[in-house]
Amino acid sequence: MPGQKPADPLKNVSAKPKSTSMLRRSSSLAGEESDTNHVSDNKRNTQQAAWRRQKSLTLQQSKVSESHEEELRPGEPLFSIGVLADIQYAPIPDGFSYGGMPRYYRHALVAARDAARHFQRDAVSLVINLGDIIDGKCQEVEEHGGIPHPPTSQIDPGAHAVDEVLEALSEYQHGPILHTYGNHELYNLSREDIGKKLNIPFRAEEPHGELVGYYSHLVEQDDGSKLRFVVLDTYDIAMMGRCKDSSVKRKLAEKLLAKYNPNFPENENSPEGLMGNEKRFVAFNGGVDEPQLEWLRTTLQEAKQNRERVIVLSHQPILPGSSSPVCLIWNYHDVLKVLRDYSCTVIASFSGHAHRGGYQRDDESGIHFRVIEAILESPDPHRTYGFVDMHHDRIVVRGLGDCTSATYDFDHMHDESHSDNRMDTAKI
Numbered sequence: 001m002p003g004q005k006p007a008d009p010l011k012n013v014s015a016k017p018k019s020t021s022m023l024r025r026s027s028s029l030a031g032e033e034s035d036t037n038h039v040s041d042n043k044r045n046t047q048q049a050a051w052r053r054q055k056s057l058t059l060q061q062s063k064v065s066e067s068h069e070e071e072l073r074p075g076e077p078l079f080s081i082g083v084l085a086d087i088q089y090a091p092i093p094d095g096f097s098y099g100g101m102p103r104y105y106r107h108a109l110v111a112a113r114d115a116a117r118h119f120q121r122d123a124v125s126l127v128i129n130l131g132d133i134i135d136g137k138c139q140e141v142e143e144h145g146g147i148p149h150p151p152t153s154q155i156d157p158g159a160h161a162v163d164e165v166l167e168a169l170s171e172y173q174h175g176p177i178l179h180t181y182g183n184h185e186l187y188n189l190s191r192e193d194i195g196k197k198l199n200i201p202f203r204a205e206e207p208h209g210e211l212v213g214y215y216s217h218l219v220e221q222d223d224g225s226k227l228r229f230v231v232l233d234t235y236d237i238a239m240m241g242r243c244k245d246s247s248v249k250r251k252l253a254e255k256l257l258a259k260y261n262p263n264f265p266e267n268e269n270s271p272e273g274l275m276g277n278e279k280r281f282v283a284f285n286g287g288v289d290e291p292q293l294e295w296l297r298t299t300l301q302e303a304k305q306n307r308e309r310v311i312v313l314s315h316q317p318i319l320p321g322s323s324s325p326v327c328l329i330w331n332y333h334d335v336l337k338v339l340r341d342y343s344c345t346v347i348a349s350f351s352g353h354a355h356r357g358g359y360q361r362d363d364e365s366g367i368h369f370r371v372i373e374a375i376l377e378s379p380d381p382h383r384t385y386g387f388v389d390m391h392h393d394r395i396v397v398r399g400l401g402d403c404t405s406a407t408y409d410f411d412h413m414h415d416e417s418h419s420d421n422r423m424d425t426a427k428i
Helices: 020-030 042-047 049-054 067-071 105-121 136-140 157-169 183-188 191-198 248-260 276-280 290-305 332-340
Strands: 079-084 126-129 177-179 203-205 210-212 215-220 226-231 309-314 346-351 358-361 368-371 385-390 394-400 406-409
Touching: 079 105, 105 157, 105 385, 136 157, 136 183, 157 183, 157 191, 177 226, 183 191, 191 210, 226 290, 290 309, 290 332, 368 406
Parallel strands: 079 126, 126 177, 226 309, 309 346, 346 368
Antiparallel strands: 079 385, 203 210, 215 226, 358 368, 385 394, 394 406
């Protein structure tokens, strides 16, 4: 368990508008990136022709908050879910990010509890937590003006803070809470402890037995509509929480940072001197290794065959433009390639990590990429969280506090050309 959190400049960055095998993996992760708008697969290009024909000139402005648009398309949602991101609670006074952004550590716990009560009151089907429920400063409580546990106490401050947040979220009892985890959990806890507390089914990945936490969850309605949530582990390849001496995944992370970030290792969290999307190569980010990518492709293929729609969840954003480059998954292009191959199945991606939030629609696939605004940086009396209403033809995000409301259409989710492969467009 880390004793002191490294400097993290991430959260003050504004998002856009409001072994042999190791070397092989390194080639996949650290190779030259293709243009994000380049279509390299003819089959995928053909499948996406319908989306390209339907795409309007206002594609990049498909985030809509005006209430009159919804008045044109009335109707109760099929079901609703709750969503929150970056609580980052710590038992310390209000403070600032490393870039000077105000942070409300104790109020974040109050806001999380109120959100859970609201979700319970409205009986949402489930709740999504997009990671970083506690802050790395939990390991430095006294240094930041808080009251530490007695020196004789056996209580770990990070574990105790997680328990406090989970107790607050337990106000919601109507359904499951799907957790992702982020860098701030790793500043406090081991992956094994994170899995136990957040009910994330970490698996010991062959051949080295390193823990990785990805999974999916299916919601099936009485009318037969099916929605699968696919939860990615974007700290699969990472510096944090990986053994310095024996971890193959850490060695791969070190190799990537050494190649792309001249500040490594002395100032590994700094993007200074990096340009464009290369700013993501900082130590508070991570990547997705090949076994997880293979699992993702298999999961999406099965979802397609079973006529399920899919929402992808991750702590780190996936699509450039949905947030600052410094927030992106190291090998976002590998993840995007898989998602684009299943654009008729994947509705959207939701993530956290970038506190100001953000949104971008992928020009190639039509998939929506939404970054949810952080609870942490909204002062009392504001409580920042949202509801996501699932309709037959759209998602409606109803934001509270600083969470932006929006409507995301399913107009990219065209039928396959062969009738026996068609998705039922009358259902999710």
